[in-house]
Amino acid sequence: xxxxxxxxxxxxxxxxxxxxxxxxxxxxxxxxxxxxxxxxxxxxxxxxxxxxxxxxxxxxxxxxxxxxxxxxxxxxxxxxxxxxxxxxxxxxxxxxxxxxxxxxxxxxxxxxxxxxxxxxxxxxxxxxxxxxxxxxxxxxxxxxxxxxxxxxxxxxxxxxxxxxxxxxxxxxxxxxxxxxxxxxxxxxxxxxxxxxx
Amino acid sequence: xxxxxxxxxxxxxxxxxxxxxxxxxxxxxxxxxxxxxxxxxxxxxxxxxxxxxxxxxxxxxxxxxxxxxxxxxxxxxxxxxxxxxxxxxxxxxxxxxxxxxxxxxxxxxxxxxxxxxxxxxxxxxxxxxxxxxxxxxxxxxxxxxxxxxxxxxxxxxxxxxxxxxxxxxxxxxxxxxxxxxxxxxxxxxxxxxxxxx
DNA sequence: GTCTATACGCAGATAGAC
DNA sequence: GTCTATCTGCGTATAGAC
Numbered sequence: 132x133x134x135x136x137x138x139x140x141x142x143x144x145x146x147x148x149x150x151x152x153x154x155x156x157x158x159x160x161x162x163x164x165x166x167x168x169x170x171x172x173x174x175x176x177x178x179x180x181x182x183x184x185x186x187x188x189x190x191x192x193x194x195x196x197x198x199x200x201x202x203x204x205x206x207x208x209x210x211x212x213x214x215x216x217x218x219x220x221x222x223x224x225x226x227x228x229x230x231x232x233x234x235x236x237x238x239x240x241x242x243x244x245x246x247x248x249x250x251x252x253x254x255x256x257x258x259x260x261x262x263x264x265x266x267x268x269x270x271x272x273x274x275x276x277x278x279x280x281x282x283x284x285x286x287x288x289x290x291x292x293x294x295x296x297x298x299x300x301x302x303x304x305x306x307x308x309x310x311x312x313x314x315x316x317x318x319x320x321x322x323x324x325x326x327x328x
Numbered sequence: 329x330x331x332x333x334x335x336x337x338x339x340x341x342x343x344x345x346x347x348x349x350x351x352x353x354x355x356x357x358x359x360x361x362x363x364x365x366x367x368x369x370x371x372x373x374x375x376x377x378x379x380x381x382x383x384x385x386x387x388x389x390x391x392x393x394x395x396x397x398x399x400x401x402x403x404x405x406x407x408x409x410x411x412x413x414x415x416x417x418x419x420x421x422x423x424x425x426x427x428x429x430x431x432x433x434x435x436x437x438x439x440x441x442x443x444x445x446x447x448x449x450x451x452x453x454x455x456x457x458x459x460x461x462x463x464x465x466x467x468x469x470x471x472x473x474x475x476x477x478x479x480x481x482x483x484x485x486x487x488x489x490x491x492x493x494x495x496x497x498x499x500x501x502x503x504x505x506x507x508x509x510x511x512x513x514x515x516x517x518x519x520x521x522x523x524x525x
Numbered sequence: 526g527t528c529t530a531t532a533c534g535c536a537g538a539t540a541g542a543c
Numbered sequence: 544g545t546c547t548a549t550c551t552g553c554g555t556a557t558a559g560a561c
Binding site: 135168172175176 | 544545546547548
């Protein structure tokens with residue numbers, strides 16, 4: 132819980148603007164307006180745009196990292212892992228529609244920075260890959276492929292949402308929500324089917 | 329073929345910078361440097377940054393649109409359509425690694441603008457959906473789901489490339505190329521498997 | 526066509542009153 | 544803590560010489 136109300140208003144406004152427009156697209160003035168305060172106050176609380184962005188970005192992407200570790204839970208079968216992972220991953224994204232594109236932009240803008248954050252958030256791809264491999268008995272490359280497929284399938288409908296919603300659902304927001312809701316169930320089936328051959 | 333060499337050098341430079349950094353991230357000075365010419369010359373040839381960007385963006389994304397119409401070719405079976413589409417789509421992306429994120433950023437930055445361009449490039453989702461539906465006998469929602477899956481699976485490895493290459497291939501560029509090459513074959517199988525149940 | 530020099534505006538950041 | 548006013552630098556764009 133943040134110290135006071137102003138700080139929280141700034142964080143909320145910054146979250147909205149940064150996730151919608153990215154680091155380069157968002158303006159400090161816009162953030163101040165959105166928060167209903169003055170530009171100078173932003174700097175009083177967070178010193179610089181970089182620092183404010185850093186704060187928002189870490190808070191946002193950190194929500195996703197723990198979900199990856201669902202794939203490590205040895206008490207579950209592969210089926211259960213995938214179902215639970217997809218479900219929880221999509222739930223986070225439903226509450227943060229702009230997160231995927233936000234992260235993708237950062238992947239491009241400053242990859243080195245992101246690797247460090249991933250590590251310090253407790254992500255280790257080798258552990259996950261090893262774990263999956265002992266449970267599945269497939270070549271490593273196929274496991275990598277599978278992970279990329281799973282994540283891509285979760286992420287893409289959000290990253291491309293404005294376009295997909297227009298093309299496939301005539302910009303009907305509710306229809307798109309239904310579509311995502313349905314997808315939480317159908318996607319694990321889609322993925323698991325591919326593994327049965 | 330452009331009128332002269334300078335114009336071509338500018339277009340090449342602009343293409344590189346815009347696709348790597350997006351409209352907001354790219355700087356006119358950088359583009360001029362990359363082209364080995366002066367900033368003023370950019371404006372002499374293209375008047376404004378907006379106009380230059382417009383030119384590059386249309387040229388880039390137009391390469392992808394025609395590929396979507398592969399799905400309309402009634403001389404092919406569904407299997408063949410999907411195989412050919414995935415293959416050709418990925419080939420374009422291999423020659424334009426930054427295209428996916430470039431387009432995703434534009435989806436966010438100015439969606440309205442993009443819809444118009446899609447239409448004028450000859451894209452009509454309803455025609456494609458209708459065509460697929462008569463061939464497949466599935467509910468419309470499932471067809472939409474399928475299309476989103478196919479495109480997402482093609483696009484994601486490129487949109488997230490810098491991160492995926494680091495996490496799964498230790499930044500070995502060649503390994504990542506091999507992975508994409510292999511994927512051109514395995515992806516259609518992955519998708520078609522899901523449809524056989 | 527291509528350059529140098531410069532105008533102009535905007536965005537991030539600071540100074541200082543309250 | 545919060546404001547107004549202001550500085551500084553950068554990025555786009557233009558003027559004008561060659």
